[in-house]
Amino acid sequence: MPDHDQPTYDLVLTRGTVLDPASGTNARVDIAITGSTIAAIGPDLAASGARVVDCSGSTVLPxxxxxxxxxxxxxxxxxxxxxxxxxxxxxxxxxxxxxxxxxxxxxxxxxxxxxxxxxxxxxxxxxxxxxxxxxxxxxxxxxxxxxxxxxxxxxxxxxxxxxxxxxxxxxxxxxxxxxxxxxxxxxxxxxxxxxxxxxxxxxxxxxxxxxxxxxxxxxxxxxxxxxxxxxxxxxxxxxxxxxxxxxxxxxxxxxxxxxxxxxxxxxxxxxxxxxxxxxxxxxxxxxxxxxxxxxxxxxxxxxxxxxxxxxxxxxxxxxxxxxxxxxGYGRLTVGGRADVTVVTQTDEVMLPDAAGGSILAPRLEPTFVLHNGAVVETVPWRGAPA
Ligand SMILES: [Zn+2]
Structure with a gap:
């Protein structure tokens, strides 16, 4: 196969809203990862990924x-x-x-x-x-x-x-x-x-x-x-x-x-x-x-x-x-660490404070976590009924 048909990136997170306060990014852009590094951040990268993760409806955080x-x-x-x-x-x-x-x-x-x-x-x-x-x-x-x-x-x-x-x-x-x-x-x-x-x-x-x-x-x-x-x-x-x-x-x-x-x-x-x-x-x-x-x-x-x-x-x-x-912690930067936490808002649940109060509110669930370029096996929310 000629080189130009090889995927450029190991992984592309696509269709999510990237929220990175360090750079002021709050936009629908893709993030491409190669090895343990963020290789690109920008529109329409999915076609260049060996693996593509659809983050529709989710927020992509550092x-x-x-x-x-x-x-x-x-x-x-x-x-x-x-x-x-x-x-x-x-x-x-x-x-x-x-x-x-x-x-x-x-x-x-x-x-x-x-x-x-x-x-x-x-x-x-x-x-x-x-x-x-x-x-x-x-x-x-x-x-x-x-x-x-x-x-x-x-x-x-x-x-x-x-x-x-x-x-x-x-x-x-x-x-x-x-x-x-x-x-x-x-x-x-x-x-x-x-x-x-x-x-x-x-x-x-x-x-x-x-x-x-x-x-x-x-x-x-x-x-x-x-x-x-x-x-x-x-x-x-x-x-x-x-x-x-x-x-x-x-x-x-x-x-x-x-x-x-x-x-x-x-x-x-x-x-x-x-x-x-x-x-x-x-x-x-x-x-x-x-x-x-x-x-x-x-x-x-x-x-x-x-x-x-x-x-x-x-x-x-x-x-x-x-x-x-x-x-390189705390931000999403091209050339920086591939640490990414994709979160999805859940339905409303009862959330307690530490003073006897509670509110009905949506949670944020980590649906895809990348640490140093490697996929992390997440665990379920510990408040969920067994
Ligand atoms: Zn303490």
């Missing part, structure tokens, strides 16, 4: 980036399995948010980071213990915050440690929240990395915490329904808006108990979207109420957040925060 999860399986009681919870539901890169501390990091690296082809990074817990068991606050003994240990792990693992994490709940830090927060900020400053601060169950009103934070630091659980959240009635607190203006970032981090539809609805109506839209998946919530990142996106869309803005906050925005954008 492989998703999870900005906040707990995947230290086998060591932490809260650790979910990375691939089953994430990759097989359309997520190709993820940041573990403080499940590992300096004393357990070597195991995290071996079991989790090296145990998958997903790209895994870490916000290292400032306590050397990390989050092994949620029943016992890791900073109740404040001596477990060992600055030198955290700095040593961060400097020996710059490819993985992309920040630090402190859980500021009262049952984790006791009365010493302020001195522990200051120490954590000092160590983050020394390492040149951001600090992620978990709110919800904090003893102090949020403005007292925010005034300590630096540009680039992250407030996790911004839509929590617990006391000391971001709202005053229907409006976002001025101190929260001021912190955002300074460059403090807000992460939605759904989790087992930190997404209230009431709070999210009001905040979205007041124009306040999270900077990072994350699921805060863990072994405690991945079978509900969280399920997965796409369900977390669908919930905020149902509450009034635009889909493209939500996708941005689960692709290029966390990729930039985690410094994975330079590796």
């Amino acid at each position: 492989g998703l980036v999870e900005g906040h999860t707990h995947i230290f399986q086998h060591v932490s009681k809260v650790g979910a399995p990375a691939e089953e919870a994430h990759l097989r539901r359309g997520v190709v890169a993820a940041a573990d948010a403080g499940t590992a501390g300096a004393s357990t990091f070597e195991a995290f690296r071996k079991l989790v980071v090296d145990g998958t082809d997903m790209r895994i990074v870490s916000f290292l817990n400032v306590s050397v213990l990390g989050l092994i068991d949620f029943r016992f606050g890791e900073l109740l003994n404040p001596d477990t915050l060992v600055v030198d240990d955290a700095l040593a792990v961060a400097s020996a693992n710059p490819d993985v440690v992309r920040g630090f994490k402190i859980r500021l709940s009262e049952d984790v830090v006791g009365e010493q929240w302020e001195s522990l927060l200051k120490k954590s900020l000092a160590l983050s400053e020394q390492a040149g990395l951001p600090l992620m601060v978990h709110i919800g169950e904090t003893a102090e009103p949020l403005p007292a915490v925010l005034e300590h934070l630096r540009p680039g630091d992250v407030v996790a659980h911004c839509y929590t329904g617990k006391p000391h959240g971001i709202l005053d009635g229907d409006r976002v607190l001025p101190a929260v808006l001021k912190a955002r203006e300074r460059g403090v970032l807000f992460d939605s981090a759904h989790g087992k108990s930190n997404l209230s539809f009431e709070v999210a609805r009001r905040a979205i109506a007041d124009g306040f979207l999270p900077d990072v839209l994350s699921s805060d998946t863990s072994a405690r919530n991945w079978r509900g109420p969280v399920f997965d990142l796409l369900t977390s996106i669908a919930k905020l869309v149902a509450l009034g957040a635009p889909l493209d803005e939500c996708v941005r906050r689960a692709t290029v925005a966390p990729a930039q925060l985690l410094r994975l954008d330079g590796e």
Whole structure:
């Protein structure tokens, strides 16, 4: 057969709506893949594909980036399995948010980071213990915050440690929240990395915490329904808006108990979207109420957040925060990584929040997932009746 009859591309995704916030693409174009690389993006490529996948009626997204999860399986009681919870539901890169501390990091690296082809990074817990068991606050003994240990792990693992994490709940830090927060900020400053601060169950009103934070630091659980959240009635607190203006970032981090539809609805109506839209998946919530990142996106869309803005906050925005954008994550680019998540809107289902609320809304189901050019075997939605 002469050369011009050979298909040009291994695979072409055709007839879908490509939504790539990084490039501003939101259009009916085809994506062609050769090997592990996106070879072309444009109209009418299907005739040149050895294999063609019809994406009619679906939205074609970059492989998703999870900005906040707990995947230290086998060591932490809260650790979910990375691939089953994430990759097989359309997520190709993820940041573990403080499940590992300096004393357990070597195991995290071996079991989790090296145990998958997903790209895994870490916000290292400032306590050397990390989050092994949620029943016992890791900073109740404040001596477990060992600055030198955290700095040593961060400097020996710059490819993985992309920040630090402190859980500021009262049952984790006791009365010493302020001195522990200051120490954590000092160590983050020394390492040149951001600090992620978990709110919800904090003893102090949020403005007292925010005034300590630096540009680039992250407030996790911004839509929590617990006391000391971001709202005053229907409006976002001025101190929260001021912190955002300074460059403090807000992460939605759904989790087992930190997404209230009431709070999210009001905040979205007041124009306040999270900077990072994350699921805060863990072994405690991945079978509900969280399920997965796409369900977390669908919930905020149902509450009034635009889909493209939500996708941005689960692709290029966390990729930039985690410094994975330079590796090609979070976007669809010719010559870039062939990580693609094709999603289809389902019929309406009852979706729970983490505060006793629920809404009837469509979900987003990953119908075709490509990771580094290879087709991923997806798993069914974990909320579906068995
Ligand atoms: Zn978390």
